Amino acid sequence: xxxxxxxxxxxxxxxxxxxxxxxxxxxxxxxxxxxxxxxxxxxxxxxxxxxxxxxxxxxxxxxxxxxxxxxxxxxxxxxxxxxxxxxxxxxxxxxxxxxxxxxxxxxxxxxxxxxxxxxxxxxxxxxxxxxxxxxxxxxxxxxxxxxxxxxxxxxxxxxxxxxxxxxxxxxxxxxxxxxxxxxxxxxxxxxxxxxxxxxxxxxxxxxxxxxxxxxxxxxxxxxxxxxxxxxxxxxxxxxxxxxxxxxxxxxxxxxxxxxxxxxxxxxxxxxxxxxxxxxxx
Amino acid sequence: xxxxxxxxxxxxxxxxxxxxxxxxxxxxxxxxxxxxxxxxxxxxxxxxxxxxxxxxxxxxxxxxxxxxxxxxxxxxxxxxxxxxxxxxxxxxxxxxxxxxxxxxxxxxxxxxxxxxxxxxxxxxxxxxxxxxxxxxxxxxxxxxxxxxxxxxxxxxxxxxxxxxxxxxxxxxxxxxxxxxxxxxxxxxxxxxxxxxxxxxxxxxxxxxxxxxxxxxxxxxxxxxxxxxxxxxxxxxxxxxxxxxxxxxxxxxxxxxxxxxxxxxxxxxxxxxxxxxxxxxxxxxxxxxxxxxxxxxxxxxxxxxxxxxxxx
Numbered sequence: 001x002x003x004x005x006x007x008x009x010x011x012x013x014x015x016x017x018x019x020x021x022x023x024x025x026x027x028x029x030x031x032x033x034x035x036x037x038x039x040x041x042x043x044x045x046x047x048x049x050x051x052x053x054x055x056x057x058x059x060x061x062x063x064x065x066x067x068x069x070x071x072x073x074x075x076x077x078x079x080x081x082x083x084x085x086x087x088x089x090x091x092x093x094x095x096x097x098x099x100x101x102x103x104x105x106x107x108x109x110x111x112x113x114x115x116x117x118x119x120x121x122x123x124x125x126x127x128x129x130x131x132x133x134x135x136x137x138x139x140x141x142x143x144x145x146x147x148x149x150x151x152x153x154x155x156x157x158x159x160x161x162x163x164x165x166x167x168x169x170x171x172x173x174x175x176x177x178x179x180x181x182x183x184x185x186x187x188x189x190x191x192x193x194x195x196x197x198x199x200x201x202x203x204x205x206x207x208x209x210x211x212x213x214x215x216x217x218x219x220x221x222x223x224x225x226x227x228x229x230x231x232x233x234x235x236x237x238x239x240x241x242x243x244x245x246x247x248x249x250x251x252x253x254x255x256x257x258x259x260x261x262x263x264x265x266x267x268x269x270x271x272x273x274x275x276x277x278x279x280x281x
Numbered sequence: 282x283x284x285x286x287x288x289x290x291x292x293x294x295x296x297x298x299x300x301x302x303x304x305x306x307x308x309x310x311x312x313x314x315x316x317x318x319x320x321x322x323x324x325x326x327x328x329x330x331x332x333x334x335x336x337x338x339x340x341x342x343x344x345x346x347x348x349x350x351x352x353x354x355x356x357x358x359x360x361x362x363x364x365x366x367x368x369x370x371x372x373x374x375x376x377x378x379x380x381x382x383x384x385x386x387x388x389x390x391x392x393x394x395x396x397x398x399x400x401x402x403x404x405x406x407x408x409x410x411x412x413x414x415x416x417x418x419x420x421x422x423x424x425x426x427x428x429x430x431x432x433x434x435x436x437x438x439x440x441x442x443x444x445x446x447x448x449x450x451x452x453x454x455x456x457x458x459x460x461x462x463x464x465x466x467x468x469x470x471x472x473x474x475x476x477x478x479x480x481x482x483x484x485x486x487x488x489x490x491x492x493x494x495x496x497x498x499x500x501x502x503x504x505x506x507x508x509x510x511x512x513x514x515x516x517x518x519x520x521x522x523x524x525x526x527x528x529x530x531x532x533x534x535x536x537x538x539x540x541x542x543x544x545x546x547x548x549x550x551x552x553x554x555x556x557x558x559x560x561x562x563x564x565x566x567x568x569x570x571x572x573x574x575x576x577x578x579x580x581x582x583x584x585x586x587x588x589x590x591x592x
Contacts, residue, residue, distance in 0.1 A: 063346070067345075110373060116344065117340070117341075117344055117369070117373060118368070118372060118373065121364060121368055123333075124337055124364075124365065124368060124369055126337075127333065127334040127336075127337025127338050127340075127341065127365070127369075128337050128338075128340055128341040128344070128369060129341060130334070130337070130338050130341060131337060131338035131339060131340060131341020131342040131343075131344070131345070131349075132341040132342070132344065132345050133341075134304075134326060134338060134341070134342060135304075135341065135342040135345035135346070135347050136345065138304070138323060138324060138347075139345070139346075158333045158334065158337075158365075161331045161333060161334045162331070162333075162334045162337065162338075164329070164331070165328050165329060165331055165334045165338070168329065169326065169328075
């Protein structure tokens with residue numbers, strides 16, 4: 001099993017757009033959805049699923065596959081969209097998001113092909129990823145493990161407990177990605193419980209840190225693909241992102257956190273996403 | 282006399298040499314200090330004082346096809362790390378084995394921060410969880426061998442210090458089945474945990490001396506709970522007694538109450554820690570004695586309920 005070939009940023013851009021279109025579509029359903037924080041990770045997921053992760057939709061349980069965990073489980077609509085676009089299940093099923101009796105719950109569930117473990121209660125993903133990484137080291141094989149965290153999620157103490165343990169266990173198969181969109185439910189992280197200096201924090205916890213534009217589809221793949229420069233170090237990729245990215249009227253606004261889009265708003269969103277030059281800058 | 286947790290440690294280390302998919306995850310408990318894992322040393326991971334991470338790492342390893350045994354104190358497994366147990370382990374039905382030491386009041390004078398009197402309530406409420414309480418050190422390897430067939434998570438409740446062995450006449454424990462330790466039908470005592478079981482046996486002796494026919498069942502498996510054996514044994518009982526080292530709410534007493542109430546209601550006496558935190562210094566036996574978990578106190582309570590008289 002190998003990572004997808006480097007087909008260039010055009011393919012990633014097309015995948016990211018498709019993921020965003022599905023995100024807004026799901027957020028126009030009966031329950032609405034976590035719009036802003038899903039749009040902020042769309043490019044990261046496109047880079048992961050179309051360039052970085054060694055996964056095979058035809059063999060989702062392959063023993064050597066790379067593992068991705070969405071620790072910020074409220075970004076489920078983005079994950080479902082990425083998995084469907086990548087071919088883990090039909091894109092048609094996304095129309096059933098949050099429908100009674102269905103499997104597409106508002107936080108990721110294992111019943112959905114490609115979802116490794118359920119997440120949603122914040123602060124769990126890094127320990128789970130560390131477990132996969134420890135197992136992979138003991139088993140041998142090429143597996144790498146990626147955990148995508150929200151920046152607000154880092155206010156959960158368990159993240160730092162696991163970060164400390166990962167460095168102690170020299171878990172260099174583990175990469176944490178921080179969706180640094182700067183906003184949590186009620187406002188800016190820096191006004192609620194500040195995280196800065198965030199890169200220094202990860203470094204102090206024994207991680208190798210890379211800072212990248214989380215919407216730059218040329219910069220994301222190399223930042224995610226490269227192992228640590230020093231053996232034994234886990235890698236933290238701090239991805240600067242914009243909450244609500246792709247919808248100019250929602251981007252960077254705390255109100256984008258959760259939305260139920262009307263039919264009219266959905267049409268407006270599709271128009272915004274499809275506008276040439278909108279994705280990415 | 283050895284402690285159940287020592288028996289657990291020795292059995293795990295021996296099993297690791299035979300099964301290359303077992304891992305030992307520790308939270309700096311000290312239980313494995315001095316243990317020579319030999320060629321299996323890489324499969325011993327000390328996560329430090331980080332119980333949430335301990336359980337999460339175990340879940341990740343289990344999802345990758347491993348069988349991790351995690352060791353921590355019951356107070357931390359069932360309280361501090363409970364969300365990880367619930368979401369990461371139980372929800373996913375992963376084969377994580379949680380060895381929880383110092384359960385009940387085994388931590389004695391360390392106090393309520395280190396006591397765990399709610400773990401049976403919490404763990405048996407979780408879907409997919411198997412809950413096992415070995416009655417003595419000898420039962421630990423027997424039950425652990427049977428637990429190999431369990432595909433989901435297991436909560437293994439262990440104490441701290443050595444406890445006396447159960448009578449040699451006791452049949453071998455069988456996972457998921459109540460274990461008859463003494464015949465008798467007028468009063469039926471159901472007990473879990475080494476010291477409560479011994480207290481129940483002592484109470485039955487005292488009751489027999491007073492011509493009260495009392496039987497004893499050991500509940501080494503709280504979940505799944507052996508409804509059939511309980512109903513069979515208690516069909517003609519004038520009084521059923523649950524004896525445990527646990528708050529009276531939610532544990533064995535509740536399991537027995539639920540089973541009886543739904544099938545064949547019978548008078549029930551619940552013996553355990555009252556609805557309060559321990560408020561005095563004391564070792565395990567002292568504290569159990571204060572809670573009425575002793576042969577004499579149980580016999581007196583049973584006699585009073587049956588005849589309205591004191592022994």
